Amino acid sequence: MSNEINENIKEEHDLILSSHETIDGDLATLNLGPTHPATHGIFENILTIDGEKILDAVQTVGYIHRAFEKLAERRPYNQITTLTDRLNYCSSPINNIGWCMTMEKLIGCKVPKRVDYMRVIIMELARINDHLICNSVIGVDTGALTGFTYLFQQREAIYELFEEVCGARLTTNMCRIGGFERDFSETFNKKLDKFLIEFPKIFNEFDSLLSRNRIFMDRTIGSGPISAERALEYSFSGPNLRAAGVDYDVRVMNPYCSYEDFDFIVPVGSNGDTYDRFQVRQEEIRQSLSIIKQALAKMPEGPFHADVPEFYLPSKQDVYEKMEALIYHFKIVMGETPVPVGEIYNAVEGGNGELGFYLISDGGRTPYRLQFRRPCFIYYQAYPEMIKGQTISDAVLTLSSMNVIAGELDA
């Protein structure tokens, strides 16, 4: 930390001292992070505390900045999917699919209905996983480790499902421009059926441990609140915005991927505190389960990818046997496919809110400019305002309930 910032903090200390009535007339500085068990990622908060009351917080982010937007300017379009994996790595399939849909919109590719439904299933599984991590960690931070361990196996089941579709578990690189790399296998369907039967039981058990638990409620109600107006001022999105009482959900507002075919509700809270954020995520998990069931029941027959040979890799068998397939294979791998000139903003509802892709293509082999709208980065700046006047233990809870994922925060 540079001296200048320390100077600033000192000045701020003096300012706060002169304007507040303090408990013992002395302020302390506490470093919450960068590597603190409470941050669940690498970012720093320098808290100014009076006793245990937080008077101010200064954030430092960027510890795992990997220059994705710069990297993207040198990468052919189908190689950018792996960058999106590493944004919000708790729900990477949503990022992958969001990016592929942006490209499909740019090149004017219409995907078959079956692909939409398959994507919905994958995205909702990813959302469940994302919310499970967040909610079980809220439990851990209140001292209830049990729920976290109960849900571990179910998260494992979701990772196994991802593995079945794409071979990877965390950074999935699952989607392709035009559809999927392969169809859902028999094993996938079996495992998904098993998950749909087993998960609700364990989830309900987890819910019963915390939702109406007196200690948990006392710890979370009123901790880290934000009003709907301030949340909108700060450009909140996703569960954090909905917990404050604004029913903005990209899936409903600008339906993509056939979300209009499914019947689900958008849960909202009223106080925007940790308890509301927890409850909104709990309800969203139930809604996601219902969406998956609907998608399975209505799953149309048909191909698992669109017919876009310029962007969709041909089967290996064809590459060896057919001239055309070989040419397409070469062009895709080397990034030689012509892409239309255009400017596009496409958003999906990620685990943490509106995940947007602002893409400018000049017709070259790589994007001219690609900017990610990373919901974490945008809403995390409200954190000092939310914890002012609270205690340190509340600050820890607020942080985990905001679900700040370092990968998405720092790009």
Add this chain to the structure above:
Amino acid sequence: MASNLTNEEVYGKLKDTFGDKIGELTAPFDLLTIEVPSNDAHAIIEWLKKDEQLQVSYLTLLGAVHYPEDNGREIAVVYHLHSLVNNFRIRLKAFISLATPVIPSITNLYAGANWMERETFDFYGVLFEGHPNLTRILNEDSMDYFPMRKEFQLEDATRDDKDDRFFGRE
């Protein structure tokens, strides 16, 4: 959910209020995109936010694009705004020169613009006038250049294993 407003309607209202300051109507992928002068960007965004019918009061994204060939207007500051009430999106672009990359900050309108402007400063060197704390955010404090500008090539320019001639791209 369809939008309550059409691009033409919003463009007409903007044109009526700000006249010549509003650039041409373009709508790539049906998203209203308007070029505005950098000095008026703040006033236009404020008007959009306060207008009772439009209520464009949600800042989706703020960033910049570098066009090194475009003399005198090398940097485009791009605002994506959203009217949640009307479900209407709009994109505003303000061009500024690399010599004086100054534009008024909108942090007094949107608290969320704070970090987005800091990030844009960090990567493009855009100076947001009136920003409360315009310092680097993701990069190291001692960095003395703006890495997202196009003159900074990502790969070693001397590499010859990616010679354009071998890929039919001369």
